[in-house]
Amino acid sequence: MDEATRSGLMRAQISAFEQHMEQLESTFSKGTLYKMLKLLTKKQTIELRSLTSLSQVSTLVNWEQKRLSGTIGKAKDRDMVHYFSWFLEYVEYLQELKQSFDERIFAPLCQYFYDEEDPDIKGIHSVLEGEGDVYGSNRNQTIILSKTDSIDSGVDTGLLEHSGSDYSLSAFITSPGARTGPRLGSTLEILRKDFPDLLKPYDNKELRHVALQLTRLRRRWNKLFQKDVEVEEDMLDRESVSEVNLFRDSTHFQPILRLVPDVFIKARKAAELARRWLEIDKATSRTLQTKLEQIGDIQTILERKLGYVIHGIKRKEEKLQRGSEQVQMLLKREDRSNELTFQLYGVDKTISSLQRRLRELQVEKDYIRKHLRKRVERESEEYQTYRLKYIQTRLQSKVVDRELSTKQYQRTILEEDMHMELECKPSIIRFTDKEQEKCERLEQQLEKERAEKRKIEVALVPLKSERQRLKVEVDQQKLNRFTPEENRVLQFQTRELDDVRLFTQKVRETQKGEIQRERARLVQIGRHTERTSSGENTFLESAMTDFSSRNRFFLTDGHDSETDSFWY
Structure with a gap:
């Protein structure tokens, strides 16, 4: 009814x-x-x-x-x-x-x-x-x-x-007569909870x-x-x-x-x-066709919205990745003052060790110099021994002194760097906090957009099902408009068209097989011609003549215009 x-x-x-x-x-x-x-x-x-x-x-x-x-x-x-x-x-x-x-x-x-x-x-x-x-x-x-x-x-x-x-x-x-399965109203009701503006009409x-x-x-x-x-x-x-x-x-x-x-x-x-x-x-x-068009429009809008959401999620994920990397870099920069303090402690320890070593060498050098002054005979073996020790000790002192100067210079640079880092550290901390807040907001936005993406995907499932059901009803309604005799004629015409399409497909497959066989035959003729020293033009001309006659069959879709008959 x-x-x-x-x-x-x-x-x-x-x-x-x-x-x-x-x-x-x-x-x-x-x-x-x-x-x-x-x-x-x-x-x-x-x-x-x-x-x-x-x-x-x-x-x-x-x-x-x-x-x-x-x-x-x-x-x-x-x-x-x-x-x-x-x-x-x-x-x-x-x-x-x-x-x-x-x-x-x-x-x-x-x-x-x-x-x-x-x-x-x-x-x-x-x-x-x-x-x-x-x-x-x-x-x-x-x-x-x-x-x-x-x-x-x-x-x-x-x-x-x-x-x-x-x-x-x-x-x-x-x-x-009662309707069964998901209907337009129930499907729209599912979508109305999450997309009220979309379904307002x-x-x-x-x-x-x-x-x-x-x-x-x-x-x-x-x-x-x-x-x-x-x-x-x-x-x-x-x-x-x-x-x-x-x-x-x-x-x-x-x-x-x-x-x-x-x-x-x-x-x-x-x-x-x-x-x-x-x-x-x-x-x-609304008629079934109108409902089908409306639900198709809604599905198109939702799919477009889903594409926008997916694109937005990708952009925010990339932005979050860059922000996370920047936060990690800022955290390392924030810890640089602690690292410099540790390095400064190590340099101070090294400087103390070098100073102690330098004092020891100085004492040893004074001791050797004292003994050298007591030795009058410069040509004696003992004098030469103390003299070599003195030279060696003096060289070691210079090396240690130079190393000490290097470490002291390094300490000066580290100390200046540490002071600069300590001055910049509050600004770095504030900037790091801002970047972390941005990343947190991005994560929250991503969570919302992912939830919206899931909602749209869930909403599209009954929507597609409803659209498919309405399409079946529309097709059935179109068939019901015709009388039984018209339906039989339509079915006969449909079967006839199917038979024509099947026959055409078979003819094309037959033509394709004939073309492949003809090409293989021409290849064999060409090879045979190469092996034959005489009669080359005769073989080629005969082959091309035969091919052109056969090609007429293929170009006319299985019909020979000269004999007005089909070739099989």
């Missing part, structure tokens, strides 16, 4: 429901109910300050009926008992009509005119099933119809005779608002029929006050007096909301 037909049937159901409720309302007398309630509550044997629930009415009527049994009693008392027996059955019938509204109007609206995966409306089906039947679905409506003198509009019995069967809620949920807030209004109205409507629940002010609509404000001294039983008028008010509101639901759906409904 297409959407237009289904929508038309739903409008007919709503109109029939409204007509039947109007007939019931026109036959109900609020004045009679007021008189009977006043008579019931004025009984001297009844001590009751307020009448607020149907169970209280039922209890009072049963008690009054027992009191009148076996006695003649007053006629008005017996009429009162008969009236309230009818009234309770009448309320039960109104409750059954409410159940019929749920099954014949509300359930199809949720099933066919709303995405049941929408989280704002999710659970409506379970709420429907959980409410149950307060009074039972199998009641005798003929007694009520005869007492209200209502005319069969095609809704009263028609709505109820299928209750619990093919038109029950479970049947709607599991019906063959496809939002259905108005329809969601109407659906929630109708759901809340139904819950309050259903509470009116619960016998043991007191009818409170928040369960009733304000409009029902004007229905009974002309009746005096009705404060103590006003909830019961307002109950039936309030049911009719809620029924009218429910019908208006259901009709508004259909109007919004008609205004926002």
Whole structure:
């Protein structure tokens, strides 16, 4: 069943429901109910300050009926008992009509005119099933119809005779016409949480608002029929006050007096909301091709956004890599003052060692000089020995002194470097901290972009699935537009085209094989010609003549224009 037909049937159901409720309302007398309630509550044997629930009415009527049994009693008392027996059955019938509204109007609206995966409306089906039947679905409506003198509009019995069967809620949920698998609404709902700006044109807030209004109205409507629940002010609509404000001294039983008028008010509101639901759906409904195009646009935008995100991630990763390297370099520069201090300590230690060594050499040199002065004979062996020792010691002193000077110069440079590093260290520390903060911000941005990348990738999975499903439906819809005879012709043409393509492919493969064999034959002829000293032109001319005749076959795609026939 297409959407237009289904929508038309739903409008007919709503109109029939409204007509039947109007007939019931026109036959109900609020004045009679007021008189009977006043008579019931004025009984001297009844001590009751307020009448607020149907169970209280039922209890009072049963008690009054027992009191009148076996006695003649007053006629008005017996009429009162008969009236309230009818009234309770009448309320039960109104409750059954409410159940019929749920099954014949509300359930199809949720099933066919709303995405049941929408989280704002999710659970409506379970709420429907959980409410149950307060009074039972199998009641005798003929007694009520005869007492209200209502005319069969095609809704009263028609709505109820299928209750619990093919038109029950479970049947709607599991019906063959129900859509299965992920749909456009559910897919967009997944994306709407993370990409609200992208899906703003496809939002259905108005329809969601109407659906929630109708759901809340139904819950309050259903509470009116619960016998043991007191009818409170928040369960009733304000409009029902004007229905009974002309009746005096009705404060103590006003909830019961307002109950039936309030049911009719809620029924009218429910019908208006259901009709508004259909109007919004008609205004926002899209054909399968439109949905396919829209979801293709969304997929394109998301894939483009994914490309931008991936490009941004790569750029930030490169920037983070450079920043990390710079931070490592700055940290090393920051530790250079400590390194210079350690080097300075080593140089000072070396200088102290050299100074000590230099003093030792100086003492040794003085000692040798003293002995040389005592030796008069310069040509003696002992004198020459001390003289060589003196020269050796003096040379060592010079070497040590030179090394000491070098170390002292090195210490001066290290000390200057250390002072400079200590002066620059606060600036380096501040700059390093800034670079580290930049790297941390880059890491946070990368984490967000990676999370966004994962979200887009996750969102694209149901989107692609939805697009594929819609494409299949569009193709199937195109096939369904043709008659069976046209479909057979299309299938025959498709098979014929496939056969032509297959034949052409085989011919081309045959041509390719012939060309390869011809080339191999020409190669053999060429080799044979090289080995033959005479008759070379004859072989070549004959080969080329034969090749040109065969080439005519290949150039004409297997058809010889001279013989007007195919070569095989």
